[in-house]
Amino acid sequence: xxxxxxxxxxxxxxxxxxxxxxxxxxxxxxxxxxxxxxxxxxxxxxxxxxxxxxxxxxxxxxxxxxxxxxxxxxxxxxxxxxxxxxxxxxxxxxxxxxxxxxxxxxxxxxxxxxxxxxxxxxxxxxxxxxxxxxxxxxxxxxxxxxxxxxxxxxxxxxxxxxxxxxxxxxxxxxxxxxxxxxxxxxxxxxxxxxxxxxxxxxxxxxxxxxxxxxxxxxxxxxxxxxxxxxxxxxxxxxxxxxxxxxxxxxxxxxxxxxxxxxxxxxxxxxxxxxxxxxxxxxxxxxxxxxxxxxxxxxxxxxxxxxxxxxxxxxxxxxxxxxxxxxxxxxxxxx
Amino acid sequence: xxxxxxxxxxxxxxxxxxxxxxxxxxxxxxxxxxxxxxxxxxxxxxxxxxxxxxxxxxxxxxxxxxxxxxxxxxxxxxxxxxxxxxxxxxxxxxxxxxxxxxxxxxxxxxxxxxxxxxxxxxxxxxxxxxxxxxxxxxxxxxxxxxxxxxxxxxxxxxxxxxxxxxxxxxxxxxxxxxxxxxxxxxxxxxxxxxxxxxxxxxxxxxxxxxxxxxxxxxxxxxxxxxxxxxxxxxxxxxxxxxxxxxxxxxxxxxxxxxxxxxxxxxxxxxxxxxxx
Numbered sequence: 001x002x003x004x005x006x007x008x009x010x011x012x013x014x015x016x017x018x019x020x021x022x023x024x025x026x027x028x029x030x031x032x033x034x035x036x037x038x039x040x041x042x043x044x045x046x047x048x049x050x051x052x053x054x055x056x057x058x059x060x061x062x063x064x065x066x067x068x069x070x071x072x073x074x075x076x077x078x079x080x081x082x083x084x085x086x087x088x089x090x091x092x093x094x095x096x097x098x099x100x101x102x103x104x105x106x107x108x109x110x111x112x113x114x115x116x117x118x119x120x121x122x123x124x125x126x127x128x129x130x131x132x133x134x135x136x137x138x139x140x141x142x143x144x145x146x147x148x149x150x151x152x153x154x155x156x157x158x159x160x161x162x163x164x165x166x167x168x169x170x171x172x173x174x175x176x177x178x179x180x181x182x183x184x185x186x187x188x189x190x191x192x193x194x195x196x197x198x199x200x201x202x203x204x205x206x207x208x209x210x211x212x213x214x215x216x217x218x219x220x221x222x223x224x225x226x227x228x229x230x231x232x233x234x235x236x237x238x239x240x241x242x243x244x245x246x247x248x249x250x251x252x253x254x255x256x257x258x259x260x261x262x263x264x265x266x267x268x269x270x271x272x273x274x275x276x277x278x279x280x281x282x283x284x285x286x287x288x289x290x291x292x293x294x295x296x297x298x299x300x301x302x303x304x305x306x307x308x309x310x311x312x313x314x315x316x317x318x319x320x321x322x323x324x325x326x327x328x329x330x331x332x333x334x
Numbered sequence: 335x336x337x338x339x340x341x342x343x344x345x346x347x348x349x350x351x352x353x354x355x356x357x358x359x360x361x362x363x364x365x366x367x368x369x370x371x372x373x374x375x376x377x378x379x380x381x382x383x384x385x386x387x388x389x390x391x392x393x394x395x396x397x398x399x400x401x402x403x404x405x406x407x408x409x410x411x412x413x414x415x416x417x418x419x420x421x422x423x424x425x426x427x428x429x430x431x432x433x434x435x436x437x438x439x440x441x442x443x444x445x446x447x448x449x450x451x452x453x454x455x456x457x458x459x460x461x462x463x464x465x466x467x468x469x470x471x472x473x474x475x476x477x478x479x480x481x482x483x484x485x486x487x488x489x490x491x492x493x494x495x496x497x498x499x500x501x502x503x504x505x506x507x508x509x510x511x512x513x514x515x516x517x518x519x520x521x522x523x524x525x526x527x528x529x530x531x532x533x534x535x536x537x538x539x540x541x542x543x544x545x546x547x548x549x550x551x552x553x554x555x556x557x558x559x560x561x562x563x564x565x566x567x568x569x570x571x572x573x574x575x576x577x578x579x580x581x582x583x584x585x586x587x588x589x590x591x592x593x594x595x596x597x598x599x600x601x602x603x604x605x606x607x608x609x610x
Contacts, residue, residue, distance in 0.1 A: 052506050072509040085507035089525045098521075102512035146511065156510075 001063045002154035002186030003028045004049060009058035011044055011210075018044050019210035021058065026154075026188060026203075028063075031180050034190045035197040036207035036233070042190045043158055045207070049188065050156050051075050062153060073102075078147035079156040082163060084139045086131040092118075092142050093127040099150040117145040137168045144179070154186035161196065173200060194234055198222070206230050228330040231256045237286055237301075239324070242294040252325035252333055259286060259301040261322035266308075269315025273298070275308045289314060362586070368579035369393070376575040392580035400563060402584055409559035409585075411474050412549070413542035416481035417535055420489045423482070425531070428493035429519065433502055443494065446487040454484070454547045465552055472554040480552065481542045489538055496530030497523070533599040536592075543589045560585035 004026040011019040019041045026032050034042040047053040049060060051072035060068050067075050078099070086095050096117055100110045118124045121141040131139055140160060147155055157176070161169045177200050180187050191197055197204050198218045206213040206221065206229070214226045218234075225231035231239045239256045247255045263269065264287065273291035283304050288297040293316075300316060308314065325333040367383070368376050375386045396402070431439050461480065462471075470476030500523065508522040524531070546561040553562055564585050567578040593600065 050510060052509065071514075072506075073512045073514055077510065079507065079510040081503045081507060083501060083503050085501065085503040087504060087508075087522060087526075098508075098513075099511035102517060146507075150512070 001028055002026075002152075003063055004154060004186065004188075005061045006049070007059045007061070009048060009060060010056045011041075011048060011053065012056045017210065019048075022210075022212055024205065024212065024215070026186060028186055029184045031177075031187045031189065031200060031202045032205060033197040033201035033203070034188065034205050034207060035192065035194055036213075038192055040207040041210035042192075042207050044210075046156055046158055046188060046190045050077055050079055076153045077156055078150060078152035078154075079158065080140075080143045080147050080160045082159040084131070084143045084163075086139060086142055086146075088131055091128050091130060092123060092134070092145075095131065095142055096123075096145045096149055099146060103150065113149045114145075117149045120148075121145050136164050137172065140164065140172060144176070148179070148183070152185070154188060157187065157189040159190055159192070161191075162193075176200065195236060198234065204234070206233060224332070225256075225324065226332050228254055228256070228326050231324060231326070237299045240294070240296075240298045242298075244294075246293040247325075250323060250325055253328040254326040254330065256324035256326065257298075257318045257322065259299040261319045262298065262300045263317045263319065264289075264300050264302050264306075265315045265317070266313070267315065269317040271298075271316045271318075273314055273316055275310060275312045275314055277310070278308060280304070280307075287314075289316060291316060365579045365582050368576055369583045371576050373574060373576045376579070392576045393584070396567075396577055396580045396584065400566065400581075402563070405558060405560045405563040405585075406588070408474060408557055409543060409561075409588075412477045412481060412557070412559050413539050415474070415478035416485065416542045417538045419478060419482045420486050420538060421531065421535060424486060424489040424493050424534075427490050428497050429523065431490070431494050432497035432500075433505060443491065446490060450487055458551060461548075462551070471552060472556045472558075474557045477549060477552060477557055477559075480548050481545055484545070484548065485538050485541055488541070489534055492534045492537070493527075493530065496527055496534070499530075500526050529599070533596075536596050536599055540589055540593065 006022065006024040008021050008023060009019065010017070010021045034045060036042050044053060048055055051067070051070060055068060058068075059066060062075060062077070087098065090098065093114055096114045097110045100113060105113075114127070115124075118127055121144060123138065123141055123145060126134060126138060126142075131142065134142065140163075143160070160176075161172050164172060173196060176187075176189075180200075189196075189200060201218055203215060204218055204221055205215050208229055214221060214230045216224075221230060221234045225234060225239075228241060232241060235258060237259055239258050240262070241254055241256050243254050247253055271291040271293045273289040276288040276290055276297055278288070279286040281304070285302045285304055285306050287300045287302060287308060289300055290297045298316065327333050369392055370388045370390070371382070371386050372389060372391070375382055431443065465471045465476055468476075470479075504526070505518055505522060508518045513521065543559075544561070546565075549559050549561045550565055553559070564578070564581050567574055567581045
């Protein structure tokens, strides 16, 4: 079990308010991702749930039990840190067994669980090594192993992949998703990478300056961002946001259109523009087109085969059905 | 070309370093040599270097006249006791300063160090009076406490620097893994800090062993350590250079041997945090 609720939780360091009062419910078995730019308070929020920081006010409950004053050791949660935080003086075996040893589990059961975890995580050959003798990916696996052996109520991940190189990151991302499907345990995952958020989450919590901007499934957030911040943050490349006369024509202060919802043509269309930089990804091509509609170049997705020269004249047509409209405060207009 | 210059430089620096090292070591070497001379040869002019009649007479005379073992025991008890007591006080202090610092932690550290800036003689009078009142004069326990207090700032500073090198996340991981404060310090912090604690103990032991101001001023006969043993041979009754040298050699031998075997730890302790 692992249902976690935050009620009126607030955190301040001295006079600086990091997290203004917020409420959040995380259902049992959910994979929740906290995402936001650096300094948005997502790690602090995770550390409040872990108990590594004390809340300034409010209440945290885990499976219906008030955990606000419970020390981290007694909350029954496991955490994977960005720096892995392995115990350098212990072998991999002892690292993974440490939480079991702390729980006073008998030796045979410890050994059985460590062997299982090592098999799942491909660490069997490394059990007698020290963390210093492992690669980054292997260290991350040990950290995950240490978290899974004790069968916690929930897993907390604090940017676990940001120290890995790009190729390894994609692999570990899949492994963690796979782990979640198999264990069906609540996972809370903090990242600044919206691709990780989109690909892994059941539910995304978008944070900015300690405030929850929007909570929803990846597709809800993608298709119906509630404000311009979420609209610009979720999706890669970013949604085009257009202000001024063009927005006013649609009865909004800002309109947004995603790169895949603009048709590009060399003959005719709504907005005339000049092609700037093109990014060829093979499957798709992204053109950055300067138009009269917006001061910023608009990003447009086209097929991988399409090629246009720098400086070529083109016409863009947004698909009106996919247009997002926002008011002067940046809130979505339905 | 560049390599030739580097090699040349290497040779020059090596020679310089050796020269400097020998220069620093020379007084100790001379003391040791003198301890094997007769009193006459010890003051001979021109001085004799290696070609004299080697004798152990000074050592037997020194041992007859004063009980070396008693001084040695006192030194071990005073240096060891003050070091252990200091570590016991300093580990929790350094832990809290390194891992749960307050806004004033830096100031406290600096203030502690500032007590080392006052000349010891400045507080001799009050401490002497306190010792008389408390009946601590010429007692080992009194010296253990005083030397512990004298060296405490250095112990706390050294441990603090070591602890600061230990990433806080590892201790947080231990907490998440179900370790209470005791388990965290016992199974995670201490094993990781053992090299640091060891070199702190070592350095402090040497400092306490060589401390001569308080040990001379606060002892008479009962609790006098080896520093007093040496001092007793620089008497006004006459020059006994050879015997003084023998006493000095006997006093520094234990610490010299200890230092030799633990030089790796010592160097690490003294340069820790300098290079990251």
